[in-house]
Amino acid sequence: MLSNLFSELKRRNVLKVALTYTVIAWLLIQLALIPALEMSSWAIKTLVVLLVIGFIVVVFVSWAYEATPEGMKRTTDISPTEVLPTWSRKKFTLFILSTAALAAGLLVFDLLKR
Numbered sequence: 001m002l003s004n005l006f007s008e009l010k011r012r013n014v015l016k017v018a019l020t021y022t023v024i025a026w027l028l029i030q031l032a033l034i035p036a037l038e039m040s041s042w043a044i045k046t047l048v049v050l051l052v053i054g055f056i057v058v059v060f061v062s063w064a065y066e067a068t069p070e071g072m073k074r075t076t077d078i079s080p081t082e083v084l085p086t087w088s089r090k091k092f093t094l095f096i097l098s099t100a101a102l103a104a105g106l107l108v109f110d111l112l113k114r
Helices: 001-011 014-032 041-064 089-113
Strands: 065-068 071-074
Touching: 001 014, 014 041, 014 089, 041 065
Parallel strands: none
Antiparallel strands: 065 071
């Protein structure tokens, strides 16, 4: 049963969407923590809460809908054998690594500035 759930999450691209959202949210939080921006603590807390709520919404939408060349369609309306355009593994890995490198660079910049 657990393997069926995992394969369904993978087929619907929920895992890719969740990973991409998490990396981008982490980057946004790193940007908010830069002292030069002088963001107040309540603004950072609000950002984190909004990102958590956004994560829940994005995961739900990626489960229920699929992006097709004709636009968004409900996943139940698409046959499991239909091939949908997706990012290649190489492009997806490059995107995640470049975003993580950017966030790490911001962290190092912040640490050296102190």
